[in-house]
Amino acid sequence: MAAPMLRYIFRSQWLGTQGLSGVLSLGLREAHSAAQGLLAVQKARGLFKEFFPERGTKTELPELFDRGTGGKFPQTIYCGFDPTADSLHVGHLLALLGLFHFQRAGHNVIALVGGATARLGDPSGRTKEREALDAERVQSNARALSQGLKALATNHQQLFANGRTWGSFTVLDNSAWYQKQDLVDFLAAVGGHFRMGTLLSRLSVQTRLRSPEGMSLAEFLYQVLQAYDFYYLFQHYGCRVQLGGSDQLGNIMSGYEFIHKLTGEDVFGISVPLITSTTGAKLGKSAGNAVWLNRDKTSPFELYQFFLRQQDDLVERYLKLFTFLPLPEIDHIMQLHVTEPEKRGPQKRLAAEVTKLVHGQEGLASAKRCTQALYHSSIDALEVMSDQELKELFKEASFSELVLDPGTSVLDTCRKANAIPDGPRGYRMITEGGVSINHKQVTNPESVLVVGQHILKNGLSLLKIGKRNFYIIKWLQL
Ligand SMILES: Nc1ncnc2c1ncn2[C@@H]1O[C@H](COP(=O)(O)OP(=O)(O)OP(=O)(O)O)[C@@H](O)[C@H]1O
Ligand SMILES: N[C@@H](Cc1ccc(O)cc1)C(=O)O
Numbered sequence: 152m153a154a155p156m157l158r159y160i161f162r163s164q165w166l167g168t169q170g171l172s173g174v175l176s177l178g179l180r181e182a183h184s185a186a187q188g189l190l191a192v193q194k195a196r197g198l199f200k201e202f203f204p205e206r207g208t209k210t211e212l213p214e215l216f217d218r219g220t221g222g223k224f225p226q227t228i229y230c231g232f233d234p235t236a237d238s239l240h241v242g243h244l245l246a247l248l249g250l251f252h253f254q255r256a257g258h259n260v261i262a263l264v265g266g267a268t269a270r271l272g273d274p275s276g277r278t279k280e281r282e283a284l285d286a287e288r289v290q291s292n293a294r295a296l297s298q299g300l301k302a303l304a305t306n307h308q309q310l311f312a313n314g315r316t317w318g319s320f321t322v323l324d325n326s327a328w329y330q331k332q333d334l335v336d337f338l339a340a341v342g343g344h345f346r347m348g349t350l351l352s353r354l355s356v357q358t359r360l361r362s363p364e365g366m367s368l369a370e371f372l373y374q375v376l377q378a379y380d381f382y383y384l385f386q387h388y389g390c391r392v393q394l395g396g397s398d399q400l401g402n403i404m405s406g407y408e409f410i411h412k413l414t415g416e417d418v419f420g421i422s423v424p425l426i427t428s429t430t431g432a433k434l435g436k437s438a439g440n441a442v443w444l445n446r447d448k449t450s451p452f453e454l455y456q457f458f459l460r461q462q463d464d465l466v467e468r469y470l471k472l473f474t475f476l477p478l479p480e481i482d483h484i485m486q487l488h489v490t491e492p493e494k495r496g497p498q499k500r501l502a503a504e505v506t507k508l509v510h511g512q513e514g515l516a517s518a519k520r521c522t523q524a525l526y527h528s529s530i531d532a533l534e535v536m537s538d539q540e541l542k543e544l545f546k547e548a549s550f551s552e553l554v555l556d557p558g559t560s561v562l563d564t565c566r567k568a569n570a571i572p573d574g575p576r577g578y579r580m581i582t583e584g585g586v587s588i589n590h591k592q593v594t595n596p597e598s599v600l601v602v603g604q605h606i607l608k609n610g611l612s613l614l615k616i617g618k619r620n621f622y623i624i625k626w627l628q629l
């Protein structure tokens with residue numbers, strides 16, 4: 152990397168060294184003189200929380216995004232995702248939705264996979280150091296994350312654009328610019344522009360320094376790499392805005408200061424609120440409560456159910472954050488909910504919109520089928536389910552492939568599937584009503600299985616023992 156040229160150095164008057172002193176919460180009226188500005192709209196939806204820096208720059212942030220107010224159109228906005236796991240999760244979705252809103256308004260967006268930064272581990276919002284990941288693991292996670300990001304961007308475009316022209320969606324990996332980087336060159340060119348006092352003042356650093364475990368140099372330098380990413384994207388892609396969860400503001404500020412020092416130009420940060428669980432913990436990998444976006448970790452049915460379960464006091468907020476539905480439509484949905492709360496209309500709409508965005512129309516159809524099959528005992532739904540759906544739905548269920556011999560009885564089936572104990576106890580479980588096949592109770596152990604009743608069109612039987620023990624049987628040679 153060539154040493155970055157120092158063009159202007161000046162210290163912003165309002166940007167002290169005290170962490171977040173330059174962050175303002177943008178009021179609706181202040182966001183833009185034209186009340187419908189992109190930032191004002193997203194502020195009203197609750198998606199954009201803080202803006203940094205809001206004032207004191209040559210260009211005011213809202214001006215960047217609106218055509219005809221002197222801002223350069225289109226702008227480029229980025230958000231980074233560290234591949235510390237092999238899938239995105241619901242928390243990431245919020246930052247992604249932020250990017251999608253910019254894309255819809257005609258701007259170009261970059262989703263940056265942190266193939267390099269994930270090796271260090273971001274200390275922001277963490278009380279303990281992350282478990283170190285080896286290079287191969289990070290690389291394979293990075294590939295999976297890139298795929299996930301591209302799949303989401305494709306769904307978004309295909310299902311929601313309706314022929315409209317949007318800005319571009321680009322996926323990059325920061326290992327591309329760190330891979331061949333010489334350490335001494337980097338420190339000489341970049342290190343000199345960071346002041347220790349400022350770096351040490353960050354909340355993420357302060358918290359960790361006060362913890363018994365302390366902080367490693369690798370973690371401490373994390374913010375320098377994220378700042379350099381911003382600079383790199385500014386230079387190569389004209390990127391002036393970085394988006395991130397509100398735990399990212401310290402890192403974004405480091406980027407602002409670095410770019411401002413080197414170029415004299417203004418760049419900006421926008422945060423989205425952190426989504427938390429009912430216990431108040433940030434929803435994500437660290438807290439171990441992530442709701443994943445990859446189908447093999449969280450099925451479309453589970454994602455759908457996660458949103459369907461949301462309480463009334465959160466659902467309106469989530470409709471605004473996680474869907475693209477216009478605000479008047481959300482108002483209407485909420486008004487209907489007051490008159491017919493038992494229908495759980497807002498929850499159903501929220502679950503459907505998010506599942507469609509993440510897993511496409513087919514994923515949404517699968518989630519609805521699974522819901523019918525499990526909670527409404529629908530045989531029609533069960534009958535058209537694929538093996539994959541059944542395994543996703545009955546995750547804990549054992550799956551056996553059996554040959555259907557002539558005269559196979561209910562008792563034979565339960566035994567072959569290892570679903571009941573041997574001897575009279577197993578027999579009694581059936582006669583006492585503890586067994587059902589395809590949602591119908593079977594009390595006669597000697598009944599012979601009937602195709603179309605006990606065996607569905609797709610060659611499957613769903614055996615249930617007691618309240619929640621499921622066994623899936625796939626019949627061979629039917
Ligand atoms: N629960 C959440 N709510 C809102 N934004 C989130 C949430 N979790 C992560 N993000 C944001 O997504 C972006 C990428 O996060 P990243 O993959 O690095 O995970 P993280 O912040 O380290 O979280 P964790 O490791 O706890 O899952 C960041 O801007 C981060 O703030
Ligand atoms: N630090 C971010 C991820 C990220 C990585 C590189 C960046 O340039 C920006 C953001 C996080 O952990 O959430």
